[in-house]
Amino acid sequence: MLGELLVTAGALVLLFALWQFWWTDVVADAAADDRVAALQESFALEAPDSPDADLAAPSTAPDDATAEPEGTQGTPDSADRDSDPGPGESQAPPSGSDLALVHLPTIGELRPVSQGVDLAILNLGVLGHYPSSDLPGEVGNFAVAGHRTTYGAPLWAIGELRTGDPVVVETARGWFVYAMDRTEIILPSQTEVIAPVPGEPGEDPTEAWMVMTPCHPKFSAEQRIAAFARLERFVPRTDGAPTEIGG
Template sequence: MRSSHRGRRRGSGVIGILGELLLTCGALLLLFLIWQLWWTDAVADREQDGILAGLEQEWGQVDARTIAPRQEGPPPVPATPADTKVWGTMHVPAFDRPEFPLAEGVSLEQVLNVKGVGHYPGTALPGELGNVAIAGHRNTYGRVFEDIARLEAGDPVVVETAETFFVYEVTETLIVQPGDVEVIAPTPGQPGVEPTEQMLTLTACHPMFSARERIIVHAEFAYWTKRSEGNPEALADEVATSPETTEEN
């Protein structure tokens, strides 16, 4: 009988230890999820807001009361940026968060996790023939492309540099495998074919909270405007809701 009691006590002790381990693992998992799904966003949002404020201070404010006229002729092409350097701002009016920094490179640690979206090195720059390819997170680290599946044909995607707004319009959305790199070729989907158009491609993981596939959005160049002359038509909503416009009304 004593042996039987000791066996039951040992069994209870093992179950208790396992229970404590499971509770500890559950708590650690919860803390990891909070860090991954909330804290990384909070930190990235703060960093990106600081970057945007710094760019505005460096470049000067855009006259938010004015719609800039479309320019004739080929757009100016920005100089090739240094690796990891923030060289532009992206505006996607269809997104809940419509503005975020654009940096050179697609390194997770140096660009995508800390600065916003990243330009694939070796792909075209805004204003060039070819394909301006840009990657961003769909969840965590600021979730800049969280709303990418919301984009429809004709929606504007705008790249802002120190002197120019480049306006592209969405043409199609695709779901592809991670290895289908031809989507960022100079002529999207046709590697080795010389480009004849000015394109832009956005890439992000798909579906949400998974890296199983990629969601791809292609857009074609529509027009360009001078930053010194105000916002482009594509950002008219920003003009309508700007503090200066509101105060005057």
Template sequence: MRGDPVADQQTTAAAAVPSARGTQRKPPRGRLTASDILRKISQVLGELLITAGIVLLLFVGWELWWTNVEADAKQTEAVKSFAQEFAGPVTPAVSQATDYGPPVVGTAPAHGKTIGIMYIPRFGPDYTRPIIEGTDQDVLDTLGLGHYGNTSMPGALGNFAVAGHRQTHGAVLDNIHTLVPGDKIYVQTPDGYYTYVFRNNQIVLPSQTDVLMPVPTQPGVTPRESILTMTSCNPRFGSQERIIAYSVLEGWQPSSAGPPSEIATQVAQAQGKG
């Protein structure tokens, strides 16, 4: 039996009209939506941030660790070379109260050459650092304490000034802030041993270069003392300021007299006799 023609027509018409759901078609495969693009961008940015973090950590590790390792090796070599070339008695001087007359003052060597060795007991029994002529990066980043070429030499009237890093490249002045008035600082040159006594420190801006004057911070004044000035960055992990440590010459003794008793062991070790 044939069906109702009218019903058949209605059924056919209904099938031809798309449903409301049918109008929300899914995007063709292979085409990205805005949310897919944002998700991928977030993933890429996340990976880049992680990579940048790893690179930053490696750089910090290189700065705070590896530069110290490299610099320590070069400084140790410079100390041994100097100590062996200018080998003198390692037995302490019989009497450190002996008057040896005015200090002998040497001539500054060429840039990058060794002036002598600095010993600072406050910084530990193994603190032995070379003093090198010049304050350019090739000196400070590898060889330790650099001598400002426009300042005096050890023992001379005026200002014998040196610079050094605080946290990297050997960290030669990392503990400069721990110095206490009365602490001894010893400088050894081919001519002898110069004993300085720490007096005070000062925090200044990097632009305040008058700390290097013959009488620090006093332009035009004639020096009447032999001063040792040490400069480094401040704070310890920054460079916004400079910390300046001042010491005054207390006495000296020629190399032939032997070293001061407080550093005799270190002098012997530097010469390979300890």
């Protein structure tokens, strides 16, 4: 009797491992792919040169968890495009809605960015935008969290990114091309990495940065690895995709 109970308990633990390290990836990858497709469709419809640009974003979301991407409806402005990337969208999107796509061509990742960093959001295989941080392309810090392992593991290979590698953030207006600067191993309590000036809370930002904060080491939540990237340039949608992502 006791033996049978123990064997059963062991089998359940193995079953849990199978769920955690395989099934959550399957479910989250599928959900994230659906959201990527929905975002790309809404971006195409909202493109400045599209006749549908004035219409509200269609709800192409495949499930209830995907809110309408309100945050992607920033009106395109015709600010100077070469030296100044222009302001990002300034209105905070509702929690759980998708606001951008992040391309990591070096490690072959393409993930949606949803508003919020609750586990309920991150477990969908997406990157989560820290609501207190800035929006893509804005002067300041566009900070996102994401799983390093399990639930789609969007940032599994973050350690392979090297200085200069492109990080492309796509919104309805176009592509913000960031370049990897450095990674730092930090403690989970070191919130200064998501400050407007990364690492220096309270300072006024003059540059546009991005930071990603997955777990470190893999399969542990002991530390975080913060990957910092600096905005290099903005490519408006009318100019087509930048070469970094095969445009």
